[in-house]
Every structure is written in structure tokens, then in C-alpha cells.
Amino acid sequence: MRRLFLSLALLLPLAATADNPQVTMETSEGTVVIELHQDKAPVTVANFLQYVDQGHYDGTVFHRVIPRFMIQGGGFTRDYQQKDTLAPITNEANNGLRNLRGTLAMARTSDPHSATSQFFINTVNNPNLDHRGENASGWGYAVFGKVVKGMDVVDRISALPTGRGTLNGMPASDVPNRPVIIRSIARLAEDDATAAAETE
Numbered sequence: 001m002r003r004l005f006l007s008l009a010l011l012l013p014l015a016a017t018a019d020n021p022q023v024t025m026e027t028s029e030g031t032v033v034i035e036l037h038q039d040k041a042p043v044t045v046a047n048f049l050q051y052v053d054q055g056h057y058d059g060t061v062f063h064r065v066i067p068r069f070m071i072q073g074g075g076f077t078r079d080y081q082q083k084d085t086l087a088p089i090t091n092e093a094n095n096g097l098r099n100l101r102g103t104l105a106m107a108r109t110s111d112p113h114s115a116t117s118q119f120f121i122n123t124v125n126n127p128n129l130d131h132r133g134e135n136a137s138g139w140g141y142a143v144f145g146k147v148v149k150g151m152d153v154v155d156r157i158s159a160l161p162t163g164r165g166t167l168n169g170m171p172a173s174d175v176p177n178r179p180v181i182i183r184s185i186a187r188l189a190e191d192d193a194t195a196a197a198e199t200e
Contacts, residue, residue: 021045022148022188023052027062028181029157032150033188034104040095041144044106044115047089048144051117052185056083062157062180063167068124071157071180072107075118078179082168085116093131097143100125102154104145112139121147123158 020039025032038045051057051074062073063080076082091112099105099122106115120141122129131140147154157180165175 021049023049023185024188025057025150025185026183027153027157028179028183029160030150030153032153033148034145035148036104036145037095037097037143040097041092041142043089044092044142044144047086047115048119049187050086052187055184056085056117057182057185060182062176062182063165064120064172064174065158065160065162065176065180066174067158069126070120070122071154072118072120073180073182075107075116076167078181080165080167080175083117088114088116091115091139091142092144093140093142094134095131095142098125099127099129099141099143100146102147102151103143104147105129105141105143108141110136112136115142121154123154 020035020037022033022035025034036045036048057074059078060074060083061076061078061080062071063076064072075085088108088111089106091106091108093112097103101122101124103122104119105122107118107120108115129141132138157176160180161177162174163177165172167175
């Protein structure tokens with residue numbers, strides 16, 4: 001009986017991750033495949049997939065790139081105009097996931113529960129972005145996915161030259177000198193996701 005319980009316990013993590021959807025992000029620098037942690041961040045993943053299914057991300061850019069930190073996108077067109085979004089979502093940064101290299105997290109304002117469409121990919125471990133407490137200074141940034149293929153593409157984007165630019169007509173820093181375009185983000189079918197995992 002103890003052996004049966006142990007076997008079931010070992011299978012539980014596999015069962016949980018098996019239901020996590022994957023998306024493919026086609027960028028002007030290459031293709032990135034991302035697994036979404038639907039089991040740990042259901043509200044955030046549902047929100048992200050709603051934008052994916054609406055085609056919201058198609059033709060947007062990575063508008064903020066900071067080497068040895070992260071790359072941020074999903075909110076601006078290639079001429080750096082901000083897109084309309086859905087309502088903000090609840091911050092799920094208290095889900096136990098950490099802002100490690102290769103993870104996907106929601107961008108937001110100083111309001112912990114203000115995330116809409118923008119996301120970032122951590123290019124290094126960023127423990128200062130993790131959840132520390134349910135207060136304004138400690139909420140952190142909600143991790144909801146991880147890069148499973150194409151981290152070389154993320155690193156290539158992270159290394160691109162940046163400088164001063166404008167976002168919605170306002171001065172901004174850390175803007176790539178040439179647009180880094182997200183051509184599309186689309187769900188991967190289960191067979192395609194399996195194939196992507198096998199070639200990683």
C-alpha cells in the first residue's frame with residue numbers, strides 16, 4: 001500500500017504539468033516556445049490566452065530591454081503606440097513560482113493588481129521581483145510561464161542596442177534602437193507541444 005501511495009505521489013506533478021498549455025511566439029529575432037503554468041496561475045494564464053486568441057500580441061514589440069535583467073513587451077505597436085487592453089487582473093505572485101531566468105511574468109504599475117497585457121521574460125534570476133508579502137511593496141510580479149525552447153532568441157533580444165525613445169509620445173529609456181517585433185503568439189496543439197519538448 002505504501003508503495004502504491006508513493007507511486008501516485010510521484011505521478012501527481014506529471015499530471016499537473018501535462019495540462020499546462022504551450023504557445024509559440026514568432027519574433028523578428030526567432031521563435032520562442034513557452035509553457036504556461038495554468039496549474040499555478042490560472043487567472044493570469046486565462047488572461048494571457050484571451051489576448052493570444054484575440055490576436056492582441058500580433059505585431060506588437062518588445063519595447064523595454066535591459067541586459068542582465070529582462071525583456072518586456074506585449075503592449076505597444078511597432079510605432080510605439082499603446083494598445084487598448086482588457087480590465088486589470090488579480091496579482092497571483094503568491095503562487096510559489098519565482099522570477100528565475102527564462103520565466104515569464106506579468107508587468108504592472110505600482111498598483112500590485114494592475115497587470116493587463118504586458119509581460120516580461122527574466123533573462124537572469126531576479127529574486128527582488130518575487131512575492132514577499134500581501135502589501136504594496138511586497139506583492140512582487142506574477143510568474144505564469146517559462147521558456148522551454150528559444151532562450152537563445154531571448155538572449156539575442158536582450159543583447160540588442162537600446163537608447164532613448166518615445167512610448168505613446170512620452171520619453172522612455174531602454175527602447176531598442178530598432179523595433180523587435182512579436183509577429184504572432186499562438187497556442188501550440190498538444191502534438192506540436194510534445195514535438196517541441198522532444199527537440200529541446
